[in-house]
């Protein structure tokens with residue numbers, strides 16, 4: 001979202017078509033077909049090791065499918081906003097919050113595009129949106145986990161992306177922060193953006209996400225959240241992960257196009 005504009009944005013769509021994705025040709029996700037329509041809001045759930053982060057990494061192009069296809073339509077891959085897990089973020093550098101959040105503008109300006117006068121206001125509004133007024137000059141390495149997650153959300157606000165991918169945005173975050181950041185996510189979706197979030201709290205998913213994809217190294221169920229999160233589907237996902245053989249030989253897959 002452009003913080004200056006309130007018009008709806010055209011959402012982008014994401015589709016996995018019989019996609020097999022893995023590391024060093026070891027599949028982590030098998031023959032996955034799933035769609036994330038433009039303007040939809042979907043939770044991706046599944047047991048530990050189900051392949052949820054792998055799915056997001058394939059969507060942004062960090063992992064190429066071993067077979068099948070991963071398609072983004074309605075925007076370029078470089079326009080996708082991606083929030084990695086907090087554990088993957090290097091917070092050891094003393095960059096001020098303001099400068100870090102302003103990096104979200106690079107997508108609009110380009111790395112050498114320079115800073116405009118009204119960019120200051122946009123950064124300030126993005127920080128206000130996530131409840132961080134007064135934190136502008138705080139070094140990143142002095143923030144709590146919840147404050148850092150708010151800063152990362154502020155940067156996403158400035159990125160103005162039609163497709164937003166979030167990997168476990170609420171791990172080790174207190175209830176109040178979850179509530180406020182969930183509000184930011186709901187507003188993104190109300191503005192027409194497509195949101196895909198890896199989630200562990202199924203109660204929160206039931207309350208907030210209209211669509212869910214349940215995976216366990218493959219798709220178990222996809223669609224309306226209440227349908228997908230039925231006990232038999234959750235049991236099937238658990239069973240599939242427990243029965244997974246890490247040492248299994250590769251299956252035959254169609255080469256990626």
Ligand SMILES: Nc1ncnc2c1ncn2[C@@H]1O[C@H](COP(=O)(O)OP(=O)(O)OP(=O)(O)O)[C@@H](O)[C@H]1O
Pocket residue numbers: 023028046047048049050051052053054055
């Ligand atoms: N860089 C990597 N190299 C090799 N294997 C990996 C790598 N990253 C993940 N894997 C493997 O891929 C499988 C899926 O991992 P992934 O992180 O996608 O699962 P997840 O559903 O996000 O799990 P969690 O809920 O624990 O975060 C796991 O078996 C994991 O060990």
